[in-house]
Amino acid sequence: MINRRDLIKHLSTVPLLGGFLGNGTAEAAGLLAKAPVRNLAKELGIRTFINAAGTYTMMTGSLMQDDVVATIQGAAKEFMMLDEVQTKVGEKIAAITHAESAVVTAGCFSALTLGLAGVLTGMDQKKVEALPHLEGTGMKSEVIIQKGHNIGYSHALTNTGCKIIQVETVEELQKAINEKTALMWFLHIQSDKGLIKHEQWIEIAKKNGIPTMIDMAADVPPVENLWRFNDLGFDLVCVSGGKAMRGPQSAGILMGKKQYIDAARLSMPPRGSTIGRGMKVNKEEILGMYVALDNFVKMDHKKEWKIWEDRVATIENAVKSVKGVSTEVTVPELGNHTPTLKVSWDAAKISLPVKTLQENLRKGNPSIEVMPAENNSLTITTWMLKTGEEKIVASRLKEELSKAVV
Numbered sequence: 001m002i003n004r005r006d007l008i009k010h011l012s013t014v015p016l017l018g019g020f021l022g023n024g025t026a027e028a029a030g031l032l033a034k035a036p037v038r039n040l041a042k043e044l045g046i047r048t049f050i051n052a053a054g055t056y057t058m059m060t061g062s063l064m065q066d067d068v069v070a071t072i073q074g075a076a077k078e079f080m081m082l083d084e085v086q087t088k089v090g091e092k093i094a095a096i097t098h099a100e101s102a103v104v105t106a107g108c109f110s111a112l113t114l115g116l117a118g119v120l121t122g123m124d125q126k127k128v129e130a131l132p133h134l135e136g137t138g139m140k141s142e143v144i145i146q147k148g149h150n151i152g153y154s155h156a157l158t159n160t161g162c163k164i165i166q167v168e169t170v171e172e173l174q175k176a177i178n179e180k181t182a183l184m185w186f187l188h189i190q191s192d193k194g195l196i197k198h199e200q201w202i203e204i205a206k207k208n209g210i211p212t213m214i215d216m217a218a219d220v221p222p223v224e225n226l227w228r229f230n231d232l233g234f235d236l237v238c239v240s241g242g243k244a245m246r247g248p249q250s251a252g253i254l255m256g257k258k259q260y261i262d263a264a265r266l267s268m269p270p271r272g273s274t275i276g277r278g279m280k281v282n283k284e285e286i287l288g289m290y291v292a293l294d295n296f297v298k299m300d301h302k303k304e305w306k307i308w309e310d311r312v313a314t315i316e317n318a319v320k321s322v323k324g325v326s327t328e329v330t331v332p333e334l335g336n337h338t339p340t341l342k343v344s345w346d347a348a349k350i351s352l353p354v355k356t357l358q359e360n361l362r363k364g365n366p367s368i369e370v371m372p373a374e375n376n377s378l379t380i381t382t383w384m385l386k387t388g389e390e391k392i393v394a395s396r397l398k399e400e401l402s403k404a405v406v
Contacts, residue, residue, distance in 0.1 A: 049367035051384040052315075052393045054336055055218065059369060061242035061249040062384055064288065068247060071291045072284040082270050085283045089290045090261070093253060096297055098227035099237065102255035103265055104286040108217040110279040111238035111254035112156035112185075116143065117275060118264030119183050119211050119236075120160060128266045131275045132161030140182035144173065144210075148193030149186065153215060157185060159275065169195055170204070177208050186234070188216040188225075189335040202233045211235040211260065217252075218335045220244045223301055226293075236260055244383070247292030248285040304383075305339075311382035311390035312339045318394035322401045324349030336381065344377035345401060352404035354378055360400050368393055 041048050055062050086103055093102035105111040120139045121127035134141045143157050147166045154164050167173045184205045205212045213236040214229050229237045236256035242249030267276035316327045324346040354372040361368040371379045
């Protein structure tokens with residue numbers, strides 16, 4: 001845990017946090033020096049585990065960095081105006097990501113809803129209060145996406161009342177564009193499942209005067225993706241904050257053209273009578289998200305990558321020693337772009353269904369989470385492991401596989 005001296009040093013270097021560098025800072029720093037009074041996970045019987053699976057929402061994403069936690073604790077000791085916090089943080093985030101403007105949202109999903117809301121309403125308060133009822137308002141009502149991109153997250157767009165129009169070819173896209181088209185939406189993790197790539201999608205949209213939005217929720221690393229899509233010309237870019245960046249799990253970022261961010265904020269708290277009222281982000285999360293982003297951009301990513309590779313090698317070398325086991329290390333191009341170990345075994349030599357292995361690891365002490373795959377195999381990532389946990393995963397996995405050798 002970060003110590004008091006490091007906390008004060010960190011906070012003093014972040015201009016927008018100056019508001020709580022007074023009495024609250026010393027008190028917050030003092031809190032960090034104390035051990036937690038209660039272990040609520042143990043008290044409530046909540047299972048904790050070694051995360052060898054990845055940044056899944058069901059597994060509560062990632063673990064926040066120490067100084068993100070310190071920022072949250074410090075911010076909790078002072079009152080601030082929510083809009084001012086969003087404005088100041090947004091300016092910092094926009095500068096980092098090459099965007100005109102930015103705002104912290106309640107995860108990436110809410111960024112999609114709020115971004116489209118801003119496109120639909122502009123700065124018209126009557127339209128803001130009308131959403132999701134579009135009929136008779138003069139607002140547009142259709143969002144075009146590629147069929148291969150429609151895997152569920154587009155529900156965030158229909159929350160505004162809009163209808164999804166699916167296309168597959170450029171010809172279908174051009175025919176689909178009409179006076180009702182509000183937005184052309186792109187899902188980066190599925191970009192290999194569509195015929196129309198990023199640049200052409202933007203080009204066609206611009207020719208027709210239609211805003212574009214890209215969902216890149218889980219698409220850092222690489223860190224360059226944080227500004228790549230703004231530089232490409234997408235009008236709105238949405239990303240999760242509680243994955244690789246290790247910000248608050250319930251935070252995300254909406255960034256892009258200022259006119260749309262300003263309009264999106266009209267549907268956000270503290271304002272009521274809007275579809276975004278329930279998508280509240282507190283001051284602690286907003287400030288914590290900024291610190292997480294700032295740290296992530298500045299970190300040594302090559303060094304981090306080498307750590308992940310070394311951890312994968314430790315696990316791979318252990319399991320390969322079991323007769324009948326084979327391994328493969330890959331790096332997904334889209335989403336969760338980290339070294340990923342696939343462990344497979346010959347069912348004729350090792351009698352162990354993957355679901356049984358998963359349960360055995362889950363029920364062990366310590367509990368371990370991995371992701372099952374097809375045909376007697378599983379996948380492991382190491383970017384969410386704490387130092388030394390790769391040795392535990394290697395030992396337990398080897399133990400379970402060895403016991404099942406026929």
